[in-house]
Amino acid sequence: MSIVKDIGHTEKAFKTDEMIINMGPQHPSTHGVLRLILTLNGEIVKNCEPVIGYLHRGMEWLGQNRTYVQYQALVDRVDYLAGMSDSHAYIMAVEKIAGIQVPLRAEYIRVICTELNRIISHLLWLGIFMLDLGAMFGFPFYTFRDRETILSFLEEVSGQRMMFNYIRIGGVFKDLPKGWTKKVKKWLTTEFVNYIDEYEAIATKNPIFLVRTQGIGYLDPKLALNRGVTGPSLRASGINIDLRKYKPYSVYDKLNFNIPTSTVGDTNARYQCRIQELRETAKLVVEAIDKLPGGDTEDLEKNRAELTSGENPTYKAEDLMFIAKGKNVPMGFKCGPGEAYAAVESPRGQLGVHLIADGTSVPYRIKWRSPSYNNTSILPDLIKGHPVSDVVAIFSSLDVILPDVDR
């Protein structure tokens, strides 16, 4: 107690100069290349100015110089930890303009893969968040171990580990491999649940972790709404907005799942929301696999006649396809003229694509609404008045990824 008093005394007695330091762009805890110009008074942050744009690749301009089919291979790079969500948003916008009806089975496969991708993204966030808090050795390896398993699942489906290029105009690239659904379901229900318990045993009630997170970086719900913050960061502040429930796209309205929320709004609440979302997402994937039209791929041919024939067939014949008829050869796709906005709930928040088509095979204009950009904008408000050591913790808890900010 006396030390605190002494510091207060010296602040009044001696005139202290403010110091400006640069954090980044090569700082390891800025999740890419973000530069923060911090104005410090002693160790307390007085002002913060984020500088972005170091990772600008011109994704929008690249899209306007490539055909729709060529660009779909590039959109995975917008947010490389959640490539499925990026593809999903872009393809949904194209399908809205072209008026393509996606088969039901393809929609379910999309949901399964996107939700697995959400688990990957949250697992990486969890490891890096603990790393930023100082849990240097061990914890990231646990999350990366499980991330590796899901990456190999998605590699088996799509062909690559992160740049999937799997969701295509009219459906998906290929049907799920044989035996894949059973493997994923078994892993999620028997092993992954125990792994989440393991993370929680290490972190959730650890007193050092609680001191570093509780009451740090309070996000006011009103401020969050005004700045357009979305995703788990917003839901941790008590506003339950999730596009999967709020404006259901794809087949999310046919699935039962909960959206974890919290009303506390600090760093710990954001951690809790994401951990709960991991559990919910694992359940959602299992449910989607159970409801998959036509069942597992190895039984599909056997079930097809039974499901589509009869007086009242369960599904129409085209529901059981993985890509709409005539769209499996990606040459010469044209759409428009028209304008569409499609948004999905990516692991970081609402990810939207605004697309204007003029009838040729090249998009006229593409605009990305990336969640990380808006989530970064509240950083100066959150870290004002906190010591420098909390800057990394607060920034990490927002789950911002810089390629998504700069595009």
Next chain:
Amino acid sequence: MNLLTKTIDGCYNIFRGLFTVFKHIARNPITSAYPDVVPELYPQTRHRLALTVNPDTGEHLCIACKQCERICPDTCITVIGDPEKKGTIKDFYLDHGLCMFCGLCTEVCPTNCIINTVDFEMSEYTREDLIYDIDRLTLTQEQSRFYFDFKEMPKPRPKPEKKPAPVQTQTEAPKPQPAASARGGEKKS
């Protein structure tokens, strides 16, 4: 009392975490010993591109239709058809330095000629070495047979004598210069 329960609770939770970590001491390592143990790859895995030959006759499968050249987002493929004999390939340049392994070329190929192999070790000392010509791209007959079985692709039918008309018109005008090297030169400068 509050402080006492807090201390006990804190100690319990710290030791609970430590116990979880210590449980991992006896288990096998989760990392893979890569150069010794080759990772398991799947039929759809997209790595180095290659051209197949007919596994039965050894005939080159490329018909110089240039679909892959047209769809490539990075313009890394240059197909030069034989002007003497239509529907046959003279040269084929593929710049793996530009390629992003999206796999679109393998999808549009009508004869399953261009495929993604499972070979991912292709480091070179210069960028020019990454531009593969037709000799380095073409697989042997045994390798082609392996990939046709591995990827479950339909076996190629014997070449028909008459080709469809649009293929012929495209093959008549070969590009004088490989586009891949031109694009690469722009980027470097």
